[in-house]
Amino acid sequence: MRALILLLALLVPGVAEANKSVGLLVTGDVLKGPTQTEAEKWFDDHNQTVNVNALPKDAIKTLLDCFVIDDAKCSRGLVDARATTDSFVSIRIDVVSKKDKDVRLSVDWFVKGRAPVTARRTCEDCTEAVLRTTIDAMLLDLAKTSPGFMGRIKVTSAEAGIGVLVDNETIGVTPLERDITAGTHKARLIKNGRMGPEKDIKVDAGATAEIALEPPPAGGIVSDGHVPEQPGPVHHSRAVPYTMIGLGGAAVAAGAIMAFVLHKDPTVDDYQTRDWKTAGYITAGAGAVVAITGVIIILATPNHEGPTVSPTAGGGATIGWVGTF
Numbered sequence: 271m272r273a274l275i276l277l278l279a280l281l282v283p284g285v286a287e288a289n290k291s292v293g294l295l296v297t298g299d300v301l302k303g304p305t306q307t308e309a310e311k312w313f314d315d316h317n318q319t320v321n322v323n324a325l326p327k328d329a330i331k332t333l334l335d336c337f338v339i340d341d342a343k344c345s346r347g348l349v350d351a352r353a354t355t356d357s358f359v360s361i362r363i364d365v366v367s368k369k370d371k372d373v374r375l376s377v378d379w380f381v382k383g384r385a386p387v388t389a390r391r392t393c394e395d396c397t398e399a400v401l402r403t404t405i406d407a408m409l410l411d412l413a414k415t416s417p418g419f420m421g422r423i424k425v426t427s428a429e430a431g432i433g434v435l436v437d438n439e440t441i442g443v444t445p446l447e448r449d450i451t452a453g454t455h456k457a458r459l460i461k462n463g464r465m466g467p468e469k470d471i472k473v474d475a476g477a478t479a480e481i482a483l484e485p486p487p488a489g490g491i492v493s494d495g496h497v498p499e500q501p502g503p504v505h506h507s508r509a510v511p512y513t514m515i516g517l518g519g520a521a522v523a524a525g526a527i528m529a530f531v532l533h534k535d536p537t538v539d540d541y542q543t544r545d546w547k548t549a550g551y552i553t554a555g556a557g558a559v560v561a562i563t564g565v566i567i568i569l570a571t572p573n574h575e576g577p578t579v580s581p582t583a584g585g586g587a588t589i590g591w592v593g594t595f
Contacts, residue, residue: 293324293355297334298363300373301401305361308402312409316419316453317472324355337362337376342386349380356382357416361405371395375404379412387415413451421452421473424480432485433460444483459483514564521557525550 292313296306310320325333329352336344337360349358358380366372373396380386389408393401413419425434427444434446436457441448444459452475459466464486473479529550 291319291321291324291355291357293353293358294320294322295325295330295333295358295360296363297330297361298373300365301363301396301398304398304401305363305375305405308405309359309361309409312406316413316451317474318419318452321355324353324358325349326352329353333360337378342388345378346380346386349386350382353380353382357419359409359412366392371397373401375408377408377412379416381416387412410451414449419452419475420449421475422478423448423450423455423457423471423473424478425457426480426482427459427485429485434458434483435460435465447478457481457483459485461486464488508568511564511567514567515561518557518559518561518564521560522554523557525552525554525557528553 294306294309294313296302296309298305306322313320329348333345333348336348360376360378360380362376364374364376366374372392372394374390374392377389378386379388389412391404391408393404396404423436424447425444430444432444434441434444434457436450436455438456440460441450450473452473454470454472456468457471458468466484466486469481469483471479471481527550528546532546532550534546
C-alpha cells in the first residue's frame with residue numbers, strides 16, 4: 271500500500287520548480303475558514319508568502335491517504351516530489367466532541383530533503399478566539415525547528431545587563447544574541463520596572479539583525495516613547511462628615527438645654543416632676559460621638575494636591591505632599 275502511494279505520487283507529472291514561499295493546506299469539516307485565515311495571517315506577519323496551490327488536487331488526496339495510514343515516509347516522499355514550494359504546511363482539523371466543541375489540530379511542517387516536524391493539540395471548547403491562539407502557538411513551536419525559517423537577533427545598549435523585551439516577552443539581558451523566528455518584531459529595554467522606547471526590528475531567515483536600544487529614562491515608565499500622565503489630585507466628598515458634625519453639635523446643644531434649662535429639681539410641694547437631666551446627658555453624649563466620628567473621617571481622607579518638588583541649593587530637590595483637611 272505504501273509503495274503504491276509513493277509510486278503514484280512520483281509518476282504523476284506536473285511538478286513545478288520549488289520557490290521560497292510556504293505551501294499551505296487546511297483540511298477538515300469544521301473551522302476550516304478561520305484556521306486558513308489565521309495561518310495565512312501568521313505567515314504574512316513573519317514575511318512569508320503563502321501558496322495555497324502548492325500541491326495538485328490528486329496529490330492532496332494522496333497526501334491525506336498517507337496521513338490516514340500514519341506513514342511519515344509516504345507523506346514526506348510525496349511533498350518532496352510534488353510540492354512547488356520548499357516548505358509545505360498541512361493543518362488538519364478533526365472533531366473530538368461536537369457537544370463540547372472540542373477539535374484536534376494536527377500540524378505537519380515539511381521542508382524538502384528533511385524529516386517533517388509535527389504537532390498535535392486538542393482545542394477544547396474551541397471558539398474562534400481560542401483557535402487563533404492555538405494555531406499561533408503551534409506554528410511558532412514548529413517554526414523554531416524548521417530550517418530556513420529562523421533568523422538571529424543581536425541587541426546592544428550603552429549599559430550592559432539591562433533586560434530585553436521582544437514582543438513583550440523577556441528574552442535575556444544586554445548584550446544579547448539569540449535565534450528568533452523571521453519577521454518583524456518589537457523590542458525594548460526594561461530595568462527596575464521602567465521601559466525604554468520601543469523599536470521595530472526586521473529579522474530575515476538565515477540572517478542576523480542588529481539593533482541598539484535606548485535604556486529606560488530615569489524617573490518614569492515610557493510606553494511607545496510617551497511618558498504617561500500623572501494622576502490628578504484626589505478629592506473626597508465632605509458632605510457626609512460635615513453633616514455628622516452639624517447633627518452631632520445640634521444634639522449636644524439640645525442635650526445641654528434639656529439638662530440645665532428644662533430640668534427642675536423636685537421640691538416637697540411637687541407631686542409629679544419629669545427628669546430632663548438624664549435624657550439631656552444621653553442626647554448630648556450621642557451627639558458628641560457623631561460629631562467626633564465626622565471629624566475623624568475628614569482627618570483620615572485628606573484632599574491631596576501633591577506631590578510637589580522644590581529645587582534646593584546644590585542641584586538637589588525636596589519632595590513634599592500638600593493636603594487640605
